[in-house]
Amino acid sequence: MIRVPDSPRLGVLASGTGTILGAIIDAGLPVAAVIFDRPCPAVELAGRAGIAAEIVERDSYGQDFDRVAYTNRVVEALKGHAVDVVAMAGFGTVLSAPIFAVYEGRILNTHPALLPSFKGWHAVRDALAFGVKVTGTTVHVATEEVDAGPILAQEAVPIEPGDTEDSLHERIKAVERRLYPETIQLFLQNLDKGAAP
Numbered sequence: 001m002i003r004v005p006d007s008p009r010l011g012v013l014a015s016g017t018g019t020i021l022g023a024i025i026d027a028g029l030p031v032a033a034v035i036f037d038r039p040c041p042a043v044e045l046a047g048r049a050g051i052a053a054e055i056v057e058r059d060s061y062g063q064d065f066d067r068v069a070y071t072n073r074v075v076e077a078l079k080g081h082a083v084d085v086v087a088m089a090g091f092g093t094v095l096s097a098p099i100f101a102v103y104e105g106r107i108l109n110t111h112p113a114l115l116p117s118f119k120g121w122h123a124v125r126d127a128l129a130f131g132v133k134v135t136g137t138t139v140h141v142a143t144e145e146v147d148a149g150p151i152l153a154q155e156a157v158p159i160e161p162g163d164t165e166d167s168l169h170e171r172i173k174a175v176e177r178r179l180y181p182e183t184i185q186l187f188l189q190n191l192d193k194g195a196a197p
């Protein structure tokens with residue numbers, strides 16, 4: 001494991017409403033910067049908290065999207081804020097190899113299902129459609145293979161009669177807003193400290 005400074009700087013990647021980002025900020029974690037892939041409500045949230053916010057805007061959502069070039073732009077933005085550890089919080093773009101080389105073992109993600117079940121962007125919808133009675137959330141180390149890295153924490157969320165994708169996702173996110181900041185905190189505490197990466 002690469003050593004990080006005594007006070008590691010956290011970079012958050014976000015895209016959406018930003019409630020998970022809000023929970024990370026409220027938990028008092030050392031967020032140095034938030035990077036977004038598009039304009040979204042979470043940008044204002046970071047601004048209100050006085051945290052550096054940078055939009056590294058995707059130039060394409062089509063087949064011509066250059067994922068490696070885009071990933072390099074995100075890495076440069078993170079480096080520009082001297083980020084040591086990255087937390088993904090609903091980031092809507094799958095990143096490719098360069099970020100996993102630079103930040104190997106230091107990128108965390110929260111996923112709204114009990115991995116390895118229901119990988120991918122529609123995890124809540126897929127769990128509901130499959131008819132499972134229990135789903136949940138997983139915090140894991142992100143690797144180049146999507147939703148497949150080592151699991152750090154999991155918590156179950158029962159599916160209730162009449163649940164919709166939105167109602168279930170909101171109950172899962174209520175757990176994520178507690179479990180993810182707690183797990184990031186533990187991860188930061190357990191890192192090998194004492195030197196610049």
Ligand code: GRF
Nearest residue numbers: 016017018019020090110112
């Ligand atoms: C969370 O459920 C996260 O696990 C998923 O996207 C959602 C982000 O929620 N990847 P929010 O935009 O922070 O409210």
